[in-house]
Amino acid sequence: MSECCSNDRGGGDDQARMHIAIIGSGSAAFAAATRAVEEGARVTLIEAGEVIGGTCVNIGCVPSKIMIRAAHIAWQANHHPFPGIRTRPPEIDRPALLDQQQSAVTALRKAKYEDILASHPEITLVRGRARFTGARELAVALRGGGTRTVTADRILIATGSRPAIPDIPGLAETPYWTSTEALQSPEVPKQLVVLGGSVVALELAQAWARLGSRVTLLARSTLLSREDPAIGEGLAGILRREGLDIRLHCVPDAVGFDGGRFSVRIGHHRIEADRLLVATGRQPNTEDLNLNEAGVETAGNGAIRVNDRLQTSAPGIYAAGDCADLPQYVYVAAAAGTRAAINMTGGEAHLDIRAMPAVVFTEPAVATAGLSEGAARLRGIEVASRLLPLGQVPRAQANFEPEGFIKLVARRDDRVLIGAQILAPEAGEMIQTAVLAIRQGLTVDALGDQLFPYLTMVEGIRLCAQTFSKDVSQLSCCAG
Numbered sequence: 001m002s003e004c005c006s007n008d009r010g011g012g013d014d015q016a017r018m019h020i021a022i023i024g025s026g027s028a029a030f031a032a033a034t035r036a037v038e039e040g041a042r043v044t045l046i047e048a049g050e051v052i053g054g055t056c057v058n059i060g061c062v063p064s065k066i067m068i069r070a071a072h073i074a075w076q077a078n079h080h081p082f083p084g085i086r087t088r089p090p091e092i093d094r095p096a097l098l099d100q101q102q103s104a105v106t107a108l109r110k111a112k113y114e115d116i117l118a119s120h121p122e123i124t125l126v127r128g129r130a131r132f133t134g135a136r137e138l139a140v141a142l143r144g145g146g147t148r149t150v151t152a153d154r155i156l157i158a159t160g161s162r163p164a165i166p167d168i169p170g171l172a173e174t175p176y177w178t179s180t181e182a183l184q185s186p187e188v189p190k191q192l193v194v195l196g197g198s199v200v201a202l203e204l205a206q207a208w209a210r211l212g213s214r215v216t217l218l219a220r221s222t223l224l225s226r227e228d229p230a231i232g233e234g235l236a237g238i239l240r241r242e243g244l245d246i247r248l249h250c251v252p253d254a255v256g257f258d259g260g261r262f263s264v265r266i267g268h269h270r271i272e273a274d275r276l277l278v279a280t281g282r283q284p285n286t287e288d289l290n291l292n293e294a295g296v297e298t299a300g301n302g303a304i305r306v307n308d309r310l311q312t313s314a315p316g317i318y319a320a321g322d323c324a325d326l327p328q329y330v331y332v333a334a335a336a337g338t339r340a341a342i343n344m345t346g347g348e349a350h351l352d353i354r355a356m357p358a359v360v361f362t363e364p365a366v367a368t369a370g371l372s373e374g375a376a377r378l379r380g381i382e383v384a385s386r387l388l389p390l391g392q393v394p395r396a397q398a399n400f401e402p403e404g405f406i407k408l409v410a411r412r413d414d415r416v417l418i419g420a421q422i423l424a425p426e427a428g429e430m431i432q433t434a435v436l437a438i439r440q441g442l443t444v445d446a447l448g449d450q451l452f453p454y455l456t457m458v459e460g461i462r463l464c465a466q467t468f469s470k471d472v473s474q475l476s477c478c479a480g
Helices: 014-018 028-040 054-059 063-080 093-119 180-186 199-210 227-243 330-344 374-378 394-399 426-441 442-450 459-466
Strands: 019-023 042-047 124-133 137-142 147-151 154-157 161-162 189-194 212-220 243-245 253-258 261-266 267-274 275-278 282-284 315-321 358-360 363-370 384-388 405-411 417-424
Touching: 014 028, 019 028, 019 147, 028 042, 028 054, 028 093, 028 154, 028 330, 054 063, 054 093, 054 180, 063 093, 063 180, 063 199, 093 180, 124 147, 147 282, 154 330, 154 394, 180 275, 189 199, 189 261, 189 267, 199 212, 199 227, 199 275, 199 358, 227 243, 227 363, 227 405, 227 417, 261 275, 358 426, 363 426, 374 384, 374 405, 374 417, 384 459, 394 459, 405 459, 417 426, 417 459, 426 459, 442 459
Parallel strands: 019 042, 019 154, 042 124, 154 315, 189 212, 189 275, 212 243
Antiparallel strands: 124 137, 137 147, 161 282, 253 261, 261 267, 358 363, 363 417, 384 405, 405 417
């Protein structure tokens, strides 16, 4: 790895190599940097923050999944379906859990980012904040002081996103949490109010409730409102049975903070809590890049418009990850970064997200791929769909975990699978089977005719496919 004081133009053979500047150091940026090096380019990586690695490893996917797993263990200790095993309330040592979580984050950041950077001398790390001063030129305000100019043959914008904060009177004057503070808190709040009804809000609301908080969740619409309505309805019922106070179609009028307590006003009602978590979506980090100078167009929310080759409206400038108008998932960011690097170095690669899997790590989990029934009909596609209650899946019966369902959506005329929605334990481990079936153009008949191992949750996909032509409740055990 070259340090920021080195000349990014290099010397000798470096002058003849394509030079790519990448703004950011998260999943999209690293995927692009390493692939660009493989293609013979040299890379200048520009990072404004204190650490490299971006949101996922530092303050997003990784710490949240560790916290969610710890909360699962705590919940199982006192809530499981086997009367022959004595339940007991768990003793929660939140500081110890946090130490374990952050140690894992540090180790993973070192292994997957810092060590990889150190092993690639073709990548120069510049620590500072970049902005465009021309079509292929960046001015970087260095963290140590001063300014550096970086010119490149191609530029990739991979600046990620940050929590979006709603404009609620009084909110800005309070010490509210975003997901970052929620994941790094050493204490379990007695009372927690969560604003939001989507992925981050639901995952953290359930996790904190399972660790001992009394949680009230306020959703502007329904839960996971962009998904099939059955998903949000089913999950809301399950969370309520766990003790969460789920309130739908709620928009706070004002937020206050006094005497160490939050007060959220909705009409004539007030909800008080020790902590307030704002999880109402994320916004792209693009407003300080001076994109107009480079001719880069953005959408209304600041997301950079890209095509399936990750090209922006400006020649030679690409974008990938959460700062672009793409689904905000780390694996989409990494895939986009890789494809952008291929295209920047003269290759041809396209990002195809038509059968993209998505997972919400609640319990039961939510997993989707392709089109929902409603989305398909909005596109003018005539569909047939089937919903299989989880209680008809043998493994769910054996686990005494019948809550949830599997739903498959097919084109009515040729019965080709075009969508899947799952609410089930291990849904995230099941969905890729549906993704592959969708990408390969399988019919529900062909999917239902495949061999699946018995007493696995993924067998439920086969059973749901069979419901298009038969009543699976009348099948014998393991019948094909």
